Amino acid sequence: MKFSARAALALIAAPALLLTACGGEETTATGSDSGSTTPATKGQPDVNGDGKVVIGVMSPGDTRDNGYYQSFVDDANKIAQANQWEVRTLDKLNPADAVNQARNLCRQRVDLIAIAASELKDALTAAPEPQCKGVNWYVNGGGGVEQTEYFTQSKDTVNQSLYAAGYAAGQLLKQLGATKAGYITGPELDFAKQAAKAFKAGMQAVVPKGELVTTFTGDFDDSAKAKEAFEAQRAQGIKVVYPYLGGATDAVTQQANAAGIPALTPGTDRCADTTTKYAVSVIFSPGAYFAAALEDYGKGTLKMGSAREWVIGVDPVPNVKFCQPQGDQQSEIDQVMKDIGSKKLDVDAAVDGTE
Incomplete structure (x- = not known):
């Protein structure tokens, strides 16, 4: 079994960059879950067309931990400030409450929901629901979350x-x-x-x-x-x-x-x-991977239904x-x-x- 460095660290840091990266090997979902909505792939970054860009961050850990989870929001905030986007952060989340918290973010009309660790992957079950119509999703997937058409993820080993x-x-x-x-x-x-x-x-x-x-x-x-x-x-x-x-x-x-x-x-x-x-x-902190995704998102090129695998010695991280x-x-x-x-x-x- 292949384990992810970041998924491992996510579990390490849950109770408790530095680079704007580019590259990575990208794969695309070969199938998709049936649902009541169609995943958004156009109109990034303001996918709902309300004139503003709002990113919702969901983290199982403390985003002020001076480490793993903080890197996730710090890099998001840097890019958001540069682009005049808003970031709404929910941290220290119980995985059992992930779906409800995701639904709440959707009701707030966010454009992108970013999940800091695969522990909160159940939040993705809200993606096909009516209140989440048009929302883009990013997952710090670590070793990988089963891919669907509704989200993009980053992986490593x-x-x-x-x-x-x-x-x-x-x-x-x-x-x-x-x-x-x-x-x-x-x-x-x-x-x-x-x-x-x-x-x-x-x-x-x-x-x-x-x-x-x-x-x-x-x-x-x-x-x-x-x-x-x-x-x-x-x-x-x-x-x-x-x-x-x-x-x-x-x-x-x-x-x-x-x-x-x-x-x-x-x-x-x-x-x-x-x-x-x-x-x-x-x-191998998640901030660098997320920063790369946000750069693509700002350009309108962050593709849902795909996974990017980060390879040591090939990519910056x-x-x-x-x-x-x-x-x-x-x-x-x-x-x-x-x-x-x-x-x-x-x-x-x-x-x-x-x-």
Whole structure:
């Protein structure tokens, strides 16, 4: 099973860019759901013709989290302000209430509804209903939501981003003359285990005898548990740490900063942060993908019924960058990402240990 880096991070950040991207591989729905309305494909961005453009954002997480979900609304707000559009944000939504909240936005005559994570995919069942006639829909689909004619989505895969992240961690270990890294995450869920597997494979591509100490704290946002896990890993001799967490990410990184242990980000670009310092930014936040969709939307070219898959090494995001690269570190990871994107490196086979 292929997991999405962003779908994974969406689950991480739910309780708790940087680039205006372009590109991506686009696919179109081969079938469509029957419904009482026809999906809008014309008249973007003011699809209802009322003389204004209103974008409704639905998020299961906190859009002031200084990370994943905030990137989604921050980029939307930047583009909206530049185009004199209005953004109405509903955050911390319960997935069980997604359909009702979507209907409410439709009744407010929004032009586009943007869903920040596939957890809220049930909101899409409102798309064919009369009150949502003509509304365009965008979904941060992660690993993918079953495509219909009513929405467009962005997708990516966890193996690409996390293998590259692990490779960067391996480069840090090599620089330090070390062999042990730490991976701290929340509940022992399938995507978190897959992310760890991909991270380890990337790390061992650089340091073949590298060891990954993995800790599942049971909670993506519990800072106390995360810091306890870090201290335990530190006692075991880790020299690099990846806090694959939500609200507890910075708590771990601040501990790592104090200990002189490099840390990597789980999704956003934090290289400019002078308070909580990261050695590497592993970028797969939804804001960059949404920004690209909004650019197309403003041009009237955002096609409903299609999916865009973002490929590392081909598109601007996902991406991995060293905040202060030493020697050939950045050029080396750039080449790895290009090889993944061109399929010269079969990343799935590498992660599965068959390469």
